[in-house]
Amino acid sequence: MAVRLDLLMDLDMTEFAKRLKLLREARQLSQSRLAELLGIDPRSYNRWERGGNVPHVDTLIKVADVLQVTLDELVGRKEPEEDLKIRNHELQTLCQQADNLPDEDQRALVLVMDGLIKKAEMAKLMAGKKTR
Structure with a gap:
């Protein structure tokens, strides 16, 4: 699968952090639970939500999969679909x-x-x- 690296070029870290938190909370996941599902240290995840860091592209794909959104939705290039009825x-x-x-x-x-x-x-x- 070809990953578009320009996806991250114009990424506003503050907006990404807000969107990430919103998507996580919409699925009723704690930071530590999402970090566990991603197989990463909770402190690393916390830095993403504070806007201090952006995950590697491979990790972004994994985050999008776990949160059940597209990469474009995750990074703010497209609004998330509203048909997410199961939050757990x-x-x-x-x-x-x-x-x-x-x-x-x-x-x-x-x-x-x-x-x-x-x-x-x-x-x-x-x-x-x-x-x-």
């Missing part, structure tokens, strides 16, 4: 993997998830009745 990274990954399961297993997974959601909704309703 681990849940998003599991959903992507579940998409490859056989239909029967997917149906079973849907039933389990539906049951858990209904259980949570019922608990919320019951808690509301107790406070009245």
